[in-house]
Amino acid sequence: MKVEKPGIVPRVVKLLLAIPSAAAGFLMLTWVYLFDPASEVAIGFRIFSWFVLILGTAFLLNSFLLWKRKKFLNVQLSAGVLAAFFLLFEFFCLGFGIPASAGKVEDFDVFNQTCITYDSISGFRFTRGARIARVTNGELEFDNHFRVNKRGMVTSQEFVAKKTDSTGKRYIVFGNSFTAAMFLQVPWPDQVQRRLDSAGKKIELYSFGIDGGGIKNWHRIYFREILPDYQFDGIIFSIYGDNLAREFLIHHHEDTVNSFVRYFPKAPDNSIDFLNNFLPKMDLIREVRSDEWIDTRLAILKEKPWTGSRLLTLMGKRLAPYQPTLLDFAIRFNQTWFSPAGDVSIDEIMNRYGIEKIGLLSEIVSSARQKGADVIFASIPGLPGIYTHQSGKQTVTQADIEFLSSLWNVPFFDGFDVFFTFDEQKLASCFFEYDGHWTQEGSDWFAASFSEFLARR
Numbered sequence: 455m456k457v458e459k460p461g462i463v464p465r466v467v468k469l470l471l472a473i474p475s476a477a478a479g480f481l482m483l484t485w486v487y488l489f490d491p492a493s494e495v496a497i498g499f500r501i502f503s504w505f506v507l508i509l510g511t512a513f514l515l516n517s518f519l520l521w522k523r524k525k526f527l528n529v530q531l532s533a534g535v536l537a538a539f540f541l542l543f544e545f546f547c548l549g550f551g552i553p554a555s556a557g558k559v560e561d562f563d564v565f566n567q568t569c570i571t572y573d574s575i576s577g578f579r580f581t582r583g584a585r586i587a588r589v590t591n592g593e594l595e596f597d598n599h600f601r602v603n604k605r606g607m608v609t610s611q612e613f614v615a616k617k618t619d620s621t622g623k624r625y626i627v628f629g630n631s632f633t634a635a636m637f638l639q640v641p642w643p644d645q646v647q648r649r650l651d652s653a654g655k656k657i658e659l660y661s662f663g664i665d666g667g668g669i670k671n672w673h674r675i676y677f678r679e680i681l682p683d684y685q686f687d688g689i690i691f692s693i694y695g696d697n698l699a700r701e702f703l704i705h706h707h708e709d710t711v712n713s714f715v716r717y718f719p720k721a722p723d724n725s726i727d728f729l730n731n732f733l734p735k736m737d738l739i740r741e742v743r744s745d746e747w748i749d750t751r752l753a754i755l756k757e758k759p760w761t762g763s764r765l766l767t768l769m770g771k772r773l774a775p776y777q778p779t780l781l782d783f784a785i786r787f788n789q790t791w792f793s794p795a796g797d798v799s800i801d802e803i804m805n806r807y808g809i810e811k812i813g814l815l816s817e818i819v820s821s822a823r824q825k826g827a828d829v830i831f832a833s834i835p836g837l838p839g840i841y842t843h844q845s846g847k848q849t850v851t852q853a854d855i856e857f858l859s860s861l862w863n864v865p866f867f868d869g870f871d872v873f874f875t876f877d878e879q880k881l882a883s884c885f886f887e888y889d890g891h892w893t894q895e896g897s898d899w900f901a902a903s904f905s906e907f908l909a910r911r
Contacts, residue, residue, distance in 0.1 A: 471534025476517035478537035482510025513537050562751065563588045564743045568707040569602075572728055574721065575678045576664060577671045578705035579606025586636050586740075587748050589755060590888035596637040597752065608634040609661040610644050617685045622656030625828075625908070626680055628672040629692035631891060632834045633663030638894050645901035646908065655909050660684070663692075666715065668700025673814040674721060681821065688828035689818065692869075693855055695791040695836060698815060699807045704732060705739075713740040792839035795853035800861065803854055812858075819862055828911070831859050832867040832904065837885045843870040865911070872903045 516533040566585035573579040580602040587597040603612050617624055627633060627643050635641035640648075643661035650657045662680070664671045672691075680686065701717035708714055714736035722728035804812055819829050839849040848856070852870055859866035873881060873896075884896030892900070 471531060471538065472517040474538040474541050475513045475534045478540045479510045479513030479515075479517065481541075482513065483507065561589050561592070562741070562743075563739075564741050564748060565707075565713060566743065566745050566748060568710055568713075568742055570705050570707045570713065572704055572706040572725075572733075573606070574725070574728075576606075576662070576675050577667060577703045577721070578664075580608065581606065585745065585748070587752070588637070588889060589751070592755065593887065594752065594755060595886045595889050597748070598637050598639060600636045600638075607662055608636055608641060608665070609663075610640075611647060611658070611660060613660050613684070615683055615685065619656055622658065623687040623828075624658050624660065624685065625688040625690050625830075626676075626684070626686050627659050627661045627663065627690045627692060628675070629661070629663040629834065630667055630694050630697055631663075631665040632694050632897075633661060633692050634665045635663070635891070635897060636665060637886075637889075637891060638897055640894065640897075642897045642901040642904070645898055646905040649901065649905040650909060653905075653909060657908060659690075660686070664703065666700075666705065667703045668697040669811050669814050670700065670702040670721075673818060674702075676818050676821070686825075686827060688830065689822045690830045690832060691815075692832045692834050693851065694834035695839075695851055698811055698854075704728070704736065706733065706736065707742065708733065711742050712738055713742060715739040791851045792836050792842055792849045794842055794845075794847040795850045798853045798857045800857075803857065806850075806854070815858075816862075819864065829862075829864050830867060830908075831855050831864050833869045834900075835870040835873060836890060837881060840870055840873045840876075840881060843874060867904060867907050869900055869904075872900050 513533065516537070564587055566587075567582075569580050569582050569584040570578050571581055583599065583601045585597070585599045588595045600608055601610055602608050603610070605613050607613075629643075633641060633643060641661065641663065643659045643663070647659050650659075662672070662675050664675075676689075701719055702721050703715065703717050704722075705713070705715045714733065716732075716736040718732060722732050822829050833852055833855050835843070839851065842849050843852070849870070852868060856866055856868070858864070873884065876884065883893065884899060885892050
């Protein structure tokens, strides 16, 4: 009778599969312990937590059995292979800044109350100020109470139709979320206003920043609200990335728990058209949660800050002086706008943004000039674009705005220049790590430089 001696190959295979099996089990059980799923009220999450607990225990047990037991070897090897693939998936997600395994469950992006309603002119308006909080990859990015004025815009400045001082200047500011900045105590237009007031300058800024908005929202606001209702001396376009390529944005709180948003090629004809043909197609972007819910989650986060693949993320940050997790909207979905620019022509700009949208921008510029108003283009930088700029190259956004400024003889303020000399550590303090928007510090740097630019005009 022939007896097969245990060779070294099977033992090596067992060892190679026992290690990832143990590591996967440890990672899963650590997550269950750190997050404390009993504190979560969602039944679906509690079921998932039990699944993670059982699977993690099975992986740990399997790592022991692989080395000690020969029975059910195929099952043990299969479990080891599954654990290895799980770890590879975790590391893959870590490398691309994606919340892996159960790390997503603690992430949230919420309002504390309904505060937004559809508006036929601007796409939406705020009905009141609110609290907005965001946690990404188990880290608090912002928790802010923002203010809105009586016109439903995120600014502390109340708007009046006629200028109170005929010798002063009034600028209308168009922008997106970097300008509205619900996540900051003081958006940059308000900060500029404070600086100008302190310097005794008779200049006022009316901010019509639309979170997520772009040229189609700005065009309707200008021709249907600004032009007929307000005296003004200038228009400031604060342009970020693809703002000139965006469709018409609508944002709406339909009930007490959901916030819906979507871009559309055109605005609704009326409220009935919105309710019947637009609202059903809109996507959930944020939930509305109570202050108590937010405070409870933040307390858990503060007490037990690591969840899911946060252990691996921590390891990555310890191993590298810079972990490239600063992946904002531009990197994931709009790489074009912050990549190095080539030669720019009007034909390329028309192709990139669309003839219609450049036409809308031209209409605003022409109308403002017919009224004798000043027009200013300002580029709003994203972190990837700043790195491109620091390498000695212009981004697509910079080059396009500068080209249009030269073509139409419009003054250009390059926001990328504000951060040109900042080192990596200083830039990290100026932009949220995952969200991609600038922090209060970054916004204030921009405001300081732009207020000087405006005061000189």
